[in-house]
Amino acid sequence: MDDRMQQFETLLQNMSKQLEKEHLARIEIEKKLANAVIVIAICVCFSYEGNIDYRIERLELALKHVTEKLETEQLARKQLETLLVEKGREHRQVVGRESEVAFFATIANPVHHLGQGQVLIFDNVVTSIDSTQSVGGYSAPTGVFTAPVIGFYVFSAIIMTFDGHSTHCAIHKNDVPLSTIYVSGANGHQWDSASSTVSVAMVKGDTVTLRHMDDDHSVAGAFYGGQSRFTGFLLQQHGHELSVAPIIG
Incomplete structure (x- = not known):
């Protein structure tokens, strides 16, 4: 096209x-x-x-x-x-007739002992739309979103810690952190959550992941709906290569 x-x-x-x-x-x-x-x-x-x-x-x-x-x-x-x-x-x-790309996934069960740099896997996929029919989009087995087309994308993540835990995570474009999520579930906060949203320019093949930043932390799974969730969508498709710095919000 x-x-x-x-x-x-x-x-x-x-x-x-x-x-x-x-x-x-x-x-x-x-x-x-x-x-x-x-x-x-x-x-x-x-x-x-x-x-x-x-x-x-x-x-x-x-x-x-x-x-x-x-x-x-x-x-x-x-x-x-x-x-x-x-x-x-x-x-x-x-x-x-722009491409339609969107996904929404949650963590089905609590995840314990997360390692530094470990990609969080949101294994319960609720929504997965990719009209390009490519190998891109969100992958539940790996937790990686791959841009199927060039354009501006929006991503949002909400993380709830397991009872009595604190967690640091970051939204990454490729290997570059865009935004940090700090969740303080310790020190009297038994169940705590935090979120972050980013909008970023991507070319076909770029990836977005949510990665753990520390050692040996835990995140909560689904109790009622999805306590820890990850979503993203294509905001505006472009027909040529871009060299635009990411806009973080």
Whole structure:
């Protein structure tokens, strides 16, 4: 679809340039038409009787030729404008058919003894949509989301610690931490939770994970719904490569 969008954009640019050329040509033709009318008037006033009919006939033929050319140019311009509108409508339809990518997953059972750098696996997948039918999207066995298309994505994670535990986690794009989640389930907070949301530019193949930052911590599983959950979706697809710094919120 990226190639089709690029082709449409190039076509629209070329058609716009052609319309501008046709507009300038029409102006020149109108000038010639006006000059021809003036010449006819002058000849009628100053020609001598022997040649006046011949000259008027020649100028009238020239005027007819210029008029026909102007009408042809106006018709071609109208057809080109109509084609431009149709291609623009088709281009908007193609742009509007963006890929649908979204997921929502929870941790089904409590996870104990998390290691440093360990990827949290949200194994209970509630929602998994990837209209690209690619190998991307969220993987329940690995806990890794892989971007199937280029664009801006939004991710959100909520972590609840196991009874009496504290936990540090971070949302990573590839191997770069974007946002930290600190959950204080100790010191009198038996069951505590915290969350974080990020919006980030990604290219196809980039990954997002939630990783544990410390040693030997535990997170709670599903008690009523999903206490620890991970979700994300494609906010805006793009048709070309981006070099945009991530926006963290």
